[in-house]
Amino acid sequence: xxxxxxxxxxxxxxxxxxxxxxxxxxxxxxxxxDAPGPSTLGSNGWINGEVPPTxxxxxxxxxxxPKEMVTKSIKEIGHGDADALLELLLTYKALDDxxxxxxxxxxxxxxxxxxxxxxxxxFENWDGDDDAGGRESSSDDSGYEDFMREMSERDEKINSLxxxxxxxxxxxxxxxxxxxxxxxxxxxxxxxASQVAEDCHSRNLSDNQVTDRCFNSFGGRKKAILMEESRKxxxxxxxxxxxxxxxxxxxxxxxxPLPNPMVGFNLPGYRGPSVTRMLSKLDTGPxxxxxxxxxxxxxxEWAKISRNLFDIQPEFVDSLHxxxxxxxxxxxxxxxxxxxxxxxxxxxxxxxEAFPHxxxxxxxxxxxxHLNCLxxxxxxxxxxxxxxxxxxxxxxxxxxxxxxxxxxxxKKWNLVWVGKNKVAPLEPHEMELLLGFPKDHTRGVGKxxxxxxxxxxxxxxxxxxxxxxxxxxxxxGVRVLSLFTSxxxxxxxxxxxxxxxxxxxxxxxxxxxxxxxxxxxxxxxxGALIEIPDVKSLTDERVAxxxxxxxxxxxxxxxxxxxxxAGSNRHHRDGLEGKHSALFYDYVRILNFVNSAMGGRxx
DNA sequence: AGGATCATGAGGACAGCA
DNA sequence: TGCTGTCCTCATGATCCT
Numbered sequence: 001x002x003x004x005x006x007x008x009x010x011x012x013x014x015x016x017x018x019x020x021x022x023x024x025x026x027x028x029x030x031x032x033x034d035a036p037g038p039s040t041l042g043s044n045g046w047i048n049g050e051v052p053p054t055x056x057x058x059x060x061x062x063x064x065x066p067k068e069m070v071t072k073s074i075k076e077i078g079h080g081d082a083d084a085l086l087e088l089l090l091t092y093k094a095l096d097d098x099x100x101x102x103x104x105x106x107x108x109x110x111x112x113x114x115x116x117x118x119x120x121x122x123f124e125n126w127d128g129d130d131d132a133g134g135r136e137s138s139s140d141d142s143g144y145e146d147f148m149r150e151m152s153e154r155d156e157k158i159n160s161l162x163x164x165x166x167x168x169x170x171x172x173x174x175x176x177x178x179x180x181x182x183x184x185x186x187x188x189x190x191x192x193a194s195q196v197a198e199d200c201h202s203r204n205l206s207d208n209q210v211t212d213r214c215f216n217s218f219g220g221r222k223k224a225i226l227m228e229e230s231r232k233x234x235x236x237x238x239x240x241x242x243x244x245x246x247x248x249x250x251x252x253x254x255x256x257p258l259p260n261p262m263v264g265f266n267l268p269g270y271r272g273p274s275v276t277r278m279l280s281k282l283d284t285g286p287x288x289x290x291x292x293x294x295x296x297x298x299x300x301e302w303a304k305i306s307r308n309l310f311d312i313q314p315e316f317v318d319s320l321h322x323x324x325x326x327x328x329x330x331x332x333x334x335x336x337x338x339x340x341x342x343x344x345x346x347x348x349x350x351x352x353e354a355f356p357h358x359x360x361x362x363x364x365x366x367x368x369x370h371l372n373c374l375x376x377x378x379x380x381x382x383x384x385x386x387x388x389x390x391x392x393x394x395x396x397x398x399x400x401x402x403x404x405x406x407x408x409x410x411k412k413w414n415l416v417w418v419g420k421n422k423v424a425p426l427e428p429h430e431m432e433l434l435l436g437f438p439k440d441h442t443r444g445v446g447k448x449x450x451x452x453x454x455x456x457x458x459x460x461x462x463x464x465x466x467x468x469x470x471x472x473x474x475x476x477g478v479r480v481l482s483l484f485t486s487x488x489x490x491x492x493x494x495x496x497x498x499x500x501x502x503x504x505x506x507x508x509x510x511x512x513x514x515x516x517x518x519x520x521x522x523x524x525x526x527g528a529l530i531e532i533p534d535v536k537s538l539t540d541e542r543v544a545x546x547x548x549x550x551x552x553x554x555x556x557x558x559x560x561x562x563x564x565x566a567g568s569n570r571h572h573r574d575g576l577e578g579k580h581s582a583l584f585y586d587y588v589r590i591l592n593f594v595n596s597a598m599g600g601r602x603x
Numbered sequence: 604a605g606g607a608t609c610a611t612g613a614g615g616a617c618a619g620c621a
Numbered sequence: 622t623g624c625t626g627t628c629c630t631c632a633t634g635a636t637c638c639t
Contacts, residue, residue: 296614570634
């Protein structure tokens with residue numbers, strides 16, 4: 001059982017380890033001076049000075065602010081203080097809206113995300129300022145020919161927008177806001193921004209409520225194309241609470257739509273729309289937090305999760321895009337999303353890259369290139385036997401009906417071809433490889449337990465990609481509060497990123513998981529590991545004690561139990577109120593208390 | 604007693620089609 | 622617009638075995 005006895009023992013160990021690892025240079029590990037304070041980051045998560053003004057103009061324009069207004073605001077107060085800039089823009093916007101629309105808007109404008117639209121976007125080399133400068137300079141032309149060209153462009157774009165079923169008035173206003181020289185898709189985004197902004201106003205949401213709820217609900221070239229093609233998609237943009245837009249009033253009636261493709265805010269090497277999000281200053285770290293759970297939770301559950309985590313929009317990612325196995329997960333975090341970098345070397349991205357030796361037995365009619373989600377249970381020997389019998393008694397290639405039966409089972413149970421007509425479940429060490437863990441990470445506990453632990457864990461490369469932004473921010477290491485640690489996916493990710501963990505306070509109920517983590521930690525880490533078995537025993541007082549002792553935490557990370565959310569659960573898929581998944585509220589409780597104890601925001 | 608093995612769909616998203 | 626088919630899902634509970 002958890003208790004102060006084990007904790008105090010660990011506490012002693014911590015101080016001992018700390019001393020032990022600390023040469024003169026690392027001695028300040030217990031001090032806070034090396035952790036960047038709020039001044040290191042702007043409220044939008046950009047590191048100061050990294051975003052040039054031209055890019056800023058473009059970003060705010062796509063949010064729905066007129067270009068002239070943005071330029072004027074930046075001239076007035078500069079671009080160093082994003083909060084002040086936003087405040088000024090909102091004020092101007094409110095005044096402008098009062099004049100233009102006659103609505104009695106408050107200054108709480110709807111702050112919207114920016115969707116980068118450049119088709120040539122290269123995430124690994126992109127500097128975030130591709131063509132904004134070019135567009136900016138072209139708008140300075142003032143000759144007659146330019147004027148006529150602009151008018152012609154303007155008419156053309158209005159026609160295009162009208163053809164997309166926007167009203168002429170909406171099209172006109174967008175062009176006034178953004179200029180006639182911008183891409184048609186910027187105009188589409190701008191109209192969407194205004195619609196959601198109006199929606200937000202009409203629902204009387206506060207700034208913080210709308211900031212991230214509006215995020216990702218529209219925008220992007222791809223969506224614009226879809227909109228042109230489909231009346232159904234068009235509804236998504238035109239508002240009125242229809243379609244797939246996330247609920248803005250927090251009701252559970254609408255589900256949070258899962259993106260397709262499920263690539264999150266961005267992915268290494270993915271050439272598609274990338275997103276730049278803005279968080280309110282109160283929502284940014286430190287402490288940074290990172291929460292994870294299954295993407296395909298019952299309807300309304302992600303809206304609930306988001307509501308409890310500062311209304312931050314989830315980032316849904318299918319690890320399929322990073323490794324050879326699917327893993328559809330939602331992540332809510334307040335980490336910056338620019339300048340991420342993947343773990344190198346990149347993991348094998350297909351089944352054959354991961355397991356080339358299976359190619360020998362792989363039938364041509366099994367067209368899988370990726371495995372499905374790795375779960376906590378594997379197929380029975382009887383099932384693989386049945387499959388083998390079906391194949392042996394069939395011709396080669398087998399008839400379609402047999403192929404379908406075999407393929408259905410192979411997909412369902414993630415079976416691989418290990419011999420002639422012979423399929424088998426993945427071995428635990430193969431799952432470790434796919435999930436990004438070191439080989440034999442889970443070795444030492446029973447095989448069934450290994451499957452269970454691995455099935456419940458993070459996909460390390462995916463998580464590491466998100467956490468990679470911490471490397472530059474914490475060159476001297478991080479202090480981590482790890483909730484529902486499992487087998488330490490977050491810790492392995494940080495380690496593989498080269499981020500030193502000065503201390504990890506880990507909460508994990510499973511004895512086998514704790515043993516796995518401890519075994520890995522002792523082999524690879526020099527920092528302190530404090531283990532707490534039961535999250536319920538991590539009381540507010542105890543959190544306060546840790547915060548006081550370590551000077552705070554830099555990262556609160558964890559994925560709460562999915563048992564009652566996961567589709568595989570046929571018995572008790574009860575949502576967040578379920579027996580296990582209700583522990584999510586302990587994550588919220590503890591995160592809030594850490595925030596509060598560190599002088600930050602509390603819900 | 605505890606680990607290993609086995610059988611057990613519902614629910615939701617989405618594409619295709621009339 | 623609504624119907625239909627297809628696909629996928631961090632699991633649970635009963636039973637067997639050692």
